[in-house]
Amino acid sequence: xxxxxxxxxxxxxxxxxxxxxxxxxxxxxxxxxxxxxxxxxxxxxxxxxxxxxxxxxxxxxxxxxxxxxxxxxxxxxxxxxxxxxxxxxxxxxxxxxxxxxxxxxxxxxxxxxxxxxxxxxxxxxxxxxxxxxxxxxxxxxxxxxxxxxxxxxxxxxxxxxxxxxxxxxxxxxxxxxxxxxxxxxxxxxxxxxxxxxxxxxxxxxxxxxxxxxxxxxxxxxxxxxxxxxxxxxxxxxxxxxxxxxx
Amino acid sequence: xxxxxxxxxxxxxxxxxxxxxxxxxxxxxxxxxxxxxxxxxxxxxxxxxxxxxxxxxxxxxxxxxxxxxxxxxxxxxxxxxxxxxxxxxxxxxxxxxxxxxxxxxxxxxxxxxxxxxxxxxxxxxxxxxxxxxxxxxxxxxxxxxxxxxxxxxxxxxxxxxxxxxxxxxxxxxxxxxxxxxxxxxxxxxxxxxxxxxxxxxxxxxxxxxxxxxxxxxxxxxxxxxxxxxxxxxxxxxxxxxxxxxxxxxxxxxxxxxxxxxxxxxxxxxxxxxxxxxxxxxxxxxxxxxxxxxxxxxxxxxxxxxxxxxxxxxxxxxxxxxxxxxxxxxxxxxxxxxxxxxxxxxxxxxxxxxxxxxxxxxxxxxxxxxxxxxxxxxxxxxxxxxxxxxxxxxxxxxxxxxxxxxxxxxxxxxxxxxxxxxxxxxxxxxxxxxxxxxxxxxxxxxxxxxxxxxxxxxxxxxxxxxxxxxxxxxx
Numbered sequence: 255x256x257x258x259x260x261x262x263x264x265x266x267x268x269x270x271x272x273x274x275x276x277x278x279x280x281x282x283x284x285x286x287x288x289x290x291x292x293x294x295x296x297x298x299x300x301x302x303x304x305x306x307x308x309x310x311x312x313x314x315x316x317x318x319x320x321x322x323x324x325x326x327x328x329x330x331x332x333x334x335x336x337x338x339x340x341x342x343x344x345x346x347x348x349x350x351x352x353x354x355x356x357x358x359x360x361x362x363x364x365x366x367x368x369x370x371x372x373x374x375x376x377x378x379x380x381x382x383x384x385x386x387x388x389x390x391x392x393x394x395x396x397x398x399x400x401x402x403x404x405x406x407x408x409x410x411x412x413x414x415x416x417x418x419x420x421x422x423x424x425x426x427x428x429x430x431x432x433x434x435x436x437x438x439x440x441x442x443x444x445x446x447x448x449x450x451x452x453x454x455x456x457x458x459x460x461x462x463x464x465x466x467x468x469x470x471x472x473x474x475x476x477x478x479x480x481x482x483x484x485x486x487x488x489x490x491x492x493x494x495x496x497x498x499x500x
Numbered sequence: 501x502x503x504x505x506x507x508x509x510x511x512x513x514x515x516x517x518x519x520x521x522x523x524x525x526x527x528x529x530x531x532x533x534x535x536x537x538x539x540x541x542x543x544x545x546x547x548x549x550x551x552x553x554x555x556x557x558x559x560x561x562x563x564x565x566x567x568x569x570x571x572x573x574x575x576x577x578x579x580x581x582x583x584x585x586x587x588x589x590x591x592x593x594x595x596x597x598x599x600x601x602x603x604x605x606x607x608x609x610x611x612x613x614x615x616x617x618x619x620x621x622x623x624x625x626x627x628x629x630x631x632x633x634x635x636x637x638x639x640x641x642x643x644x645x646x647x648x649x650x651x652x653x654x655x656x657x658x659x660x661x662x663x664x665x666x667x668x669x670x671x672x673x674x675x676x677x678x679x680x681x682x683x684x685x686x687x688x689x690x691x692x693x694x695x696x697x698x699x700x701x702x703x704x705x706x707x708x709x710x711x712x713x714x715x716x717x718x719x720x721x722x723x724x725x726x727x728x729x730x731x732x733x734x735x736x737x738x739x740x741x742x743x744x745x746x747x748x749x750x751x752x753x754x755x756x757x758x759x760x761x762x763x764x765x766x767x768x769x770x771x772x773x774x775x776x777x778x779x780x781x782x783x784x785x786x787x788x789x790x791x792x793x794x795x796x797x798x799x800x801x802x803x804x805x806x807x808x809x810x811x812x813x814x815x816x817x818x819x820x821x822x823x824x825x826x827x828x829x830x831x832x833x834x835x836x837x838x839x840x841x842x843x844x845x846x847x848x849x850x851x852x853x854x855x856x857x858x859x860x861x862x863x864x865x866x867x868x869x870x871x872x873x874x875x876x877x878x879x880x881x882x883x884x885x886x887x888x889x890x891x892x893x894x895x896x897x898x899x900x901x902x903x904x905x906x907x908x909x910x911x912x913x914x915x916x917x918x919x920x921x922x923x924x925x926x927x928x929x930x931x932x933x934x935x936x937x938x939x940x941x942x943x944x945x946x947x948x949x950x951x952x953x954x955x956x957x958x959x960x961x962x963x964x965x966x967x968x969x970x971x972x973x974x
Contacts, residue, residue: 311973314662314665314666316662317973336670339667339668340668342666342668346659352516354515354516354520355516359515364664366505367505367664367667371508408663415667421666
């Protein structure tokens with residue numbers, strides 16, 4: 255097992271070391287280095303094509319890296335596919351579910367595959383409600399759900415997994431402000447529980463609200479990194495726009 | 501033991517498929533066709549067997565009660581032999597509608613089989629006749645394709661594949677779970693049909709067969725292997741294709757090639773490689789050779805035979821022979837004819853068998869041909885088992901003629917045209933007893949198809965495993 259020691263003696267929950275990905279002539283990600291410790295929420299900001307989703311795909315092992323390593327708890331994703339995925343939860347921009355199953359059945363299925371098959375239906379229904387779904391919606395078929403409701407099931411799937419690290423790809427895209435706020439509160443809770451979060455987003459406001467650190471990406475490279483407690487909303491927007499207009 | 505995650509995938513797939521209205525409608529349709537074709541085939545086979553048994557008894561009765569006559573007249577009077585419908589013929593009627601099921605056994609001739617339903621069928625009947633074997637060979641694979649084409653391509657297209665794989669579930673487990681879930685849903689369709697088939701076999705088997713239960717079990721395994729190969733192939737294509745539409749188009753193409761193109765190609769290719777004469781050409785050849793003989797097969801010479809017999813019995817005149825030389829000549833003529841028949845029919849049967857081998861080889865490109873050969877073989881309705889019965893009937897005919905000619909030879913004198921035998925002779929002639937080939941004989945004949953079908957299953961599983969391993973997530 256490949257490990258990387260952090261300051262506290264434990265490897266970071268999520269770590270990229272010179273992580274690169276090339277698709278033909280396109281350098282989608284260029285030597286990314288970052289480390290995310292338990293209780294940190296790292297927001298990757300950047301325009302489309304900056305390499306945010308590629309970074310998440312590399313941590314999930316969906317694409318092989320062209321160079322470098324993606325590590326989860328010190329284990330290389332390329333060589334420890336199952337072990338690393340057991341420690342990760344993932345919420346995509348659009349949570350897609352099985353239309354013929356209810357929200358609860360979807361959650362049961364994903365939770366079971368994620369190794370949480372022992373959670374009873376009562377507990378899973380509670381998790382759905384904690385994720386913001388109305389109690390009377392949990393047994394309805396997903397074909398009747400709005401995008402926001404599906405997204406909440408996605409959050410519940412991540413919560414049920416009780417993963418060490420959470421990968422979020424534009425998770426609040428398309429959510430109404432109330433749902434977005436509920437989502438932020440949820441991330442706050444997970445952070446307090448020691449979960450490491452890597453969130454790709456376009457949403458500067460949400461990044462400032464929920465993140466502990468923000469990395470700005472452009473053309474596959476991390477161009478700057480900021481602590482959210484160091485700057486205000488306006489400063490973040492200014493820094494972001496500066497880098498986008500170089 | 502099935503892994504925990506696979507069990508969950510199986511359960512989810514099963515539930516998902518059952519709640520899918522398309523599956524419900526398709527399975528109701530295919531299930532109804534399967535049950536109706538099984539029931540219809542069973543009733544038809546039972547009716548045919550009953551009619552054959554009655555006709556055979558009547559033919560025997562006519563033979564025994566034909567009255568006093570010259571044994572050679574009795575040989576021309578002849579008797580019908582009816583090919584028994586074997587127990588599983590209600591599942592697959594095979595070549596029976598084309599080859600016929602009864603033959604008239606008479607002196608000097610090896611007749612063609614009669615009672616060919618295909619000859620008498622109206623054009624509507626030809627199109628509409630659907631057997632259980634056809635449903636199993638054509639429609640069930642189509643249902644499998646419709647259930648499976650989106651198994652992985654659909655997950656990818658919807659975006660659920662990313663979420664699934666992010667849970668940590670292995671791709672192989674996912675594919676296996678999906679295959680088993682779909683198999684479970686198909687089981688809802690096939691298990692009742694198999695139960696109906698088994699009940700039909702046990703309650704009222706249409707006809708005899710060597711080890712019908714073992715044949716039925718092997719037949720079930722053959723079809724399960726065929727379906728499993730289709731599931732694996734569909735999963736492989738679904739894992740490889742970029743979209744569900746592409747997967748569906750490719751799989752429908754495979755279905756068309758398997759069910760429509762390959763059988764046609766096999767027929768044309770086998771005829772081209774191993775041509776057979778037309779019925780008219782064949783009959784003319786036999787007639788010509790019967791009249792003139794061939795280089796190796798010389799027609800009997802009645803005068804030479806008489807000379808031999810007179811020398812053998814030490815007499816000067818045919819009239820002084822203690823036997824009837826006409827009977828001996830008739831038997832020599834029979835034996836001459838038998839050699840001509842063996843030469844021509846043997847060559848024809850051998851050509852049919854070589855054509856069958858071509859069909860089995862084309863199965864490398866289309867598993868339907870292997871399944872069809874095995875299905876007909878196990879149902880007892882393939883060309884080889886037709887030949888098996890035809891040989892038994894011909895052996896019986898030759899024995900019958902030998903008895904008639906022997907009686908004429910031994911019990912009358914040359915020049916005595918008044919001799920007549922009676923019921924004692926007719927009754928002393930045993931009826932045709934036919935033992936259908938054993939299961940081992942059938943499987944030995946169909947070894948190539950077994951290998952090809954097994955190869956299809958192994959090959960499609962390997963391809964599916966490789967494609968699933970490399971399937972792109974997005």
